[in-house]
Amino acid sequence: MMKISQKIKDIAQDIKTMKVRGAGKIASSAAKALSITVQESKVKSSDELVMELEATAKLLLKTRPTAVSLPNAIRYVMHRVREAQERNCGLEDLRQATIEAASAFILNSAKAIKRIGEIGARRIEDGDCIITHCNSATVTAVLKTAFNQGKSFKVFASETRPRFQGRLTAETLSAFGIPTTLIVDSAIRFFMAKMDKAVVGADAVTANGAVVNKIGTSIMALVAHESQVPFFVTAETYKFSPETLLGQPVKIEERDSSEVVPLEELRKMPNVTIKNPAFDITPPEYIDLIITERGIIPPQAAVMIIKEEFGSITTKELWEHQTYLIRDEEP
Amino acid sequence: MMKISQKIKDIAQDIKTMKVRGAGKIASSAAKALSITVQESKVKSSDELVMELEATAKLLLKTRPTAVSLPNAIRYVMHRVREAQERNCGLEDLRQATIEAASAFILNSAKAIKRIGEIGARRIEDGDCIITHCNSATVTAVLKTAFNQGKSFKVFASETRPRFQGRLTAETLSAFGIPTTLIVDSAIRFFMAKMDKAVVGADAVTANGAVVNKIGTSIMALVAHESQVPFFVTAETYKFSPETLLGQPVKIEERDSSEVVPLEELRKMPNVTIKNPAFDITPPEYIDLIITERGIIPPQAAVMIIKEEFGSITTKELWEHQTYLIRDEEP
Amino acid sequence: MMKISQKIKDIAQDIKTMKVRGAGKIASSAAKALSITVQESKVKSSDELVMELEATAKLLLKTRPTAVSLPNAIRYVMHRVREAQERNCGLEDLRQATIEAASAFILNSAKAIKRIGEIGARRIEDGDCIITHCNSATVTAVLKTAFNQGKSFKVFASETRPRFQGRLTAETLSAFGIPTTLIVDSAIRFFMAKMDKAVVGADAVTANGAVVNKIGTSIMALVAHESQVPFFVTAETYKFSPETLLGQPVKIEERDSSEVVPLEELRKMPNVTIKNPAFDITPPEYIDLIITERGIIPPQAAVMIIKEEFGSITTKELWEHQTYLIRDEEP
Amino acid sequence: MMKISQKIKDIAQDIKTMKVRGAGKIASSAAKALSITVQESKVKSSDELVMELEATAKLLLKTRPTAVSLPNAIRYVMHRVREAQERNCGLEDLRQATIEAASAFILNSAKAIKRIGEIGARRIEDGDCIITHCNSATVTAVLKTAFNQGKSFKVFASETRPRFQGRLTAETLSAFGIPTTLIVDSAIRFFMAKMDKAVVGADAVTANGAVVNKIGTSIMALVAHESQVPFFVTAETYKFSPETLLGQPVKIEERDSSEVVPLEELRKMPNVTIKNPAFDITPPEYIDLIITERGIIPPQAAVMIIKEEFGSITTKELWEHQTYLIRDEEP
Amino acid sequence: MMKISQKIKDIAQDIKTMKVRGAGKIASSAAKALSITVQESKVKSSDELVMELEATAKLLLKTRPTAVSLPNAIRYVMHRVREAQERNCGLEDLRQATIEAASAFILNSAKAIKRIGEIGARRIEDGDCIITHCNSATVTAVLKTAFNQGKSFKVFASETRPRFQGRLTAETLSAFGIPTTLIVDSAIRFFMAKMDKAVVGADAVTANGAVVNKIGTSIMALVAHESQVPFFVTAETYKFSPETLLGQPVKIEERDSSEVVPLEELRKMPNVTIKNPAFDITPPEYIDLIITERGIIPPQAAVMIIKEEFGSITTKELWEHQTYLIRDEEP
């Protein structure tokens, strides 16, 4: 059994206790832990180094067995480590390759939102009427970038029950100066015919291009599809889920009933139960494009992104049997 | 100019001031006013009697120019008055025909909900999972009747933002003993694949079988259509809108923004406006059947119900140029 | 309690014991029984005559509570009896009206297949390629009539498992000289793109224009719809089911498992069960036209045929609570 | 054999030689001929009068065996003649009933365009963008009426190859002052997303609500359907085709190849043939509403209009075996 | 002209005479033949070795010019041979590379069914109701693996006329202890609404993700699509057809008419012919996922699998002009 340093254990602990939150931050922490592993390592051979890295990887994977971005970070780094190892480069080169891969992942993640904002903003046109759901950092980046480029457009935000994240979106956009209309979730079809585009974020993207996002997203996609309104999803590549390539189903978090109805009211209805799923799955046929920091792809090309970013996943299946639970990381 | 009695004026005033509320009660009051007109009348000829009736009709039509059921009541009675007049029956027979037509309309309206409950309940089967939206007296009648017949089924109720009428539905069904699940409006697609039927009420039905109902209804219809779940609408015949035969568009009530977001919160968002339409329109292609007290029809037969109940509307077009505004009559 | 004559009882018995078979023959027997009732009657008043007719009707309805055509025959005659009664015609006129209504029904039923053949044949064009399912007398009539008119066309018949009625169709058409291709049911999509029309019969037609017919019909309709091949249904009006106007669901006969797999083979599979439903339901959106002996209608006008042929069914609901089971009447 | 007066023969001749053109004028001429028949008649009994009328009817039907409106006019009058005859009214009453029916038909036809203009205009809203195809008197009436009511809207007209009737539409609307954009037929999908409504006329309407109109209409309907743009058809009731109830197919006129390409150019292409069908058929599922002078109906209610206007067509089938050829009546 | 050893000729003969049957076994034999070629080779240069390999390849390709897996095996090995050759590795290395590529292909093929079973089983959930068609080794592997994992589910098997392979499926599943329901092919739409998943095998997969499989598969896919039931295909990668990238159409085997109807019965129908295509083609839009031993992909990524497994096919087009005939390999 490998000995694991205190620094690594601390990072693992912080991810586990949700001190580190959010898909991007969790992933970057994991990449950093791998980088620290080689920096601290005192081993004498490449093979030993890889064993240490795998020990760290195993520890990290256990902290949040249901996150999407965490194994992606590990897979991204380890894929490049193994490529280096196969080239029979020496210990020092392997060390270097690991640090570089971790840095590249962290840097790319850090810039992903900004880059998605730039790429997505090119699709916003003067006079557009754009509808969005929930509150997404990448969608906000797209809208803000376009607005700062001097484009004139309007946004419709659905309130996003039960937690009203749509109000947060409206408040944010309002602060930028973007004219925004807030509506209840049930009113999206009433207004859809007047929309030019729909844009939403993603919590995860599966191998076949389906998108897991806040409950109600798939309805907005269906309604947009019905009215021939282009439906765009913004998603960092670390949210693409390679496990789905191997058949892993996606599990959806069930949240507390008190979000839907006050408990005192619920007590008055003895035969009533509450169901409160946090996300739903939008099938690829309702999605026109996915905007990533690597470019814009049709959903059917999701599998290509997964292969390019995370390599062949059939050789070493360290984390294969894990099931993903998509959950809300917001405080 | 006709002299109109105080009794009639009082009824008109009660409708105008919303002391009388609800499509059924408004319509019955109007029918009653026509009955009173002939009972109080002192005229000597059929022609004079019809003139008095038309004066009453005109007064009533002005009280709530935007209601659907009110002109239906008048049209129902006057259609039969004119048929009698064309048969050249005498004054007394005409008087009698008027009173009978008004009574028939009132009686039919009173029994409509119960009758819809009976007819609709036949479509509920043991083991069904049924989804509904908002809070409808006719839907409740269908579910209660089926439950009292010993059928075992479950109901999903969407909460129906902004006014949460779905909670009211859940509470009512819970009191009957029907197992009910309450969900946010955005979650209906998440659960639709498990539903066997969707049933909603109606505020108005147009000549081509489109249904005006609480905002969000058309989304539930679209989602049910996508999943091949049969979508039923319950509607009393006095909610069918003959004016749409003549091209009258339907207007939708815009309600107060405070229903959507607390005003103090809204004030913090200077660039945000609220849109709060109370109803939407479900196209006939998403509706499988309309359950009326006269039987179950496909939406395309709505025009037939209109012709049967209210006669040829092209001959005397007393109220033709009116535009309907569908509004919420609940207290 | 009415005394019922032996002749009527015999007819009832013959229907009950399936000595009389087939929708048309059952219906005609019932109409004849009503005619005999008035011919044998010794009553002195119209009201008594109607009571006797209703007693006969009740007896007949009990013999095959699940047939579609039987109550239609009774409803057809009784609708006209009551119209006569409401005109306050005397006993003799009522007697006459009953006999005439029964005769008209029987005559119409007898000519229905021939008439459907004539009307349907007008839709067959030189060079057509026509696909059909199962074995229907009305479809055969259409094809034979068109062939006798000198039209040149080809027919594809699906074999119609489990009982291979498609072979019967092929044999019949072959005997007429019509070039016919026999295929397995699974091959219909393979050939559909080359078809010009699809024509099938019906066991029952519901108020919303759905068609109950041999299992597999709804698949042929779906496949035709996918390929934009017009889908025609031939149906005598006595197969239209007014009960569905009042919400009565249609039940489907489950037939013996030995039709699907030989019992000795089934015994070798302890965890295998057989399901063998005899019919399925084709929704109106997959049906282009229904060819009846009264003309060609879109499925949405089925409710109109029901009203015209069988009158208002809301007044006297003698047979309302009956449930229909569509079953195979072939020997 | 009946003797037919010169006046009647002249009318028949004028229809035959296309001196009388246009669906409305042909129909009115036919109705007038029936009226003249009774005015000139010297017969002594009702039965003889009906025989004379039928002789006139037969003569007229032979003049243009392929027109839609002509048999409708005859059917409209004769339906009312036979109703009168069945009431056993005397010769003079029958004569009167015939004249009245003919007048009513002629008057209704004359006012139909204006009435359709009024009803249809109610569906036009301020700010609308409306697309139309070819050149239709009823569509022009709708647009002009709405414009005269002060409504502000824009029209897109497709040029309608091969004869460029769209230019005529543009010129007419321009003369009214309505802002109009002229585009090639191939550009309709490019602009459809910005349209609020599509409105076209009709040459014929079949029993199942399909619309026969200028070639390209069905493409506009399909494209509107794809973009969820409501598609309206304006059609006088005398264009509804009862023969289709009895299975008569509709034939489409094939026009001269020189309309498509100059003959000298065609001569340079020895292996090229021209196809130039004048009309196509729009299926009812792509049509939202049909605007007639009797009100607005969904296409599925076309069969109802046919029954109401032209009576039961199954009893006397004078003209049954005729096939319709829809052709261009413009000079 | 190359001299070819007796061992290779024997393998070629066994494939030709159908002594070797089944896509997997044929492919492995071909790979083995290439391996033997280098093992027996006495040449002195890389170029000569490649020439010998190409001679073997040509011989093999002629044995069964219509199989899909056979050229895939050759292409897989030769792609790696040429890569080695381009790296200018020596004769011995080239020999080694060939043997390794052949071994890898054979090993992968041998494990493909098991691996598909593991990956596919992850998609099976407790309580699932799964429908399948025909009899597929990979589908059986998926179901058996899931069942052995303790998952509880039910299977519906369609009998698969004309050869009733569905009975074989039922018998196999029954032997495992999996509760199975056997139905006629025409009943699949009757039960589809209750299914959670549909899973079928494949005989070939084209570059655009279309699937060639037993006749009736495309109907099951269409019906599943209509009811929003996910439709999965299991396919080993050697069944992907690179030729379709170059435009080669797929031909379908026409089997004997006696499979459809006994010959003595057919003789009684002189105007009847039988059509008995063995396969049909399911378009990619009806397929949700393809489960391969390399992971799960959307059908649109089929082209990616082809490129990854078989390399660029545009450089050396040895077998380009071949046409594929998909045929039944079962004894």
Next chain:
Amino acid sequence: MMKISQKIKDIAQDIKTMKVRGAGKIASSAAKALSITVQESKVKSSDELVMELEATAKLLLKTRPTAVSLPNAIRYVMHRVREAQERNCGLEDLRQATIEAASAFILNSAKAIKRIGEIGARRIEDGDCIITHCNSATVTAVLKTAFNQGKSFKVFASETRPRFQGRLTAETLSAFGIPTTLIVDSAIRFFMAKMDKAVVGADAVTANGAVVNKIGTSIMALVAHESQVPFFVTAETYKFSPETLLGQPVKIEERDSSEVVPLEELRKMPNVTIKNPAFDITPPEYIDLIITERGIIPPQAAVMIIKEEFGSITTKELWEHQTYLIRDEEP
């Protein structure tokens, strides 16, 4: 600032002044200019050479900032230049790599049409009826190749208003001896049910597989989709637009109004404007296959072609902010 030779300047000028026309010729000129740059270069280091190449690239990109093929040529060459540079090859090798890349691009472009003709012809079958729009060199190549192979088929060509390029297609095919039918654009739906395939060219293909082509193409695709007629697009890979990966929208050329209506006629219509877009965009869901010189792909694999041909475009974004205007290059 680099000094640029006169030869390069001349090429740039010829492209700018449209002396060089057509996507293929423009692209080849650009590749040639890069080749000339290195041939004329007198620099001493690899880095300097790359700087010279970039200067040439910049100059070329400015000549026709809206063409699709021009930056593809540059990107193709420069991608290979940078790969060589990264391998740290010396100056001479870099020079060689540049010349080879330019030659390969030019050669591939020159053979692309012929190769597409060969690949596409395999999809043409005896007896086919094929519809096409506008006049495309690649479509002509496909049809001519198939015809020369002895295949017997018919072609329908839509005339393609406003410039009647369909007549040119008809003339060309007629000269080959291919039986061709010329129709107006509005008639394509009338004939579509009889078509077996639709084939059109492309002016550009976006990253998500949408196709920019002559106005009306998207209507033909929609109509083909409705009738389940396979819709093929032929496109050289240099027409694939990598910029769309980065969010660049495609702009459509608006052409002169005199193409639509003669100016003297337009003057008579003061309220009429003309819109004359030259192209429209066909969404990938209406396209079955794209036939390129590299093979046949589903539209969703367009992104794969872009990556393979032009490399990763995220590293050096020389021309990123450019917007494409698709315009007509024909004289």
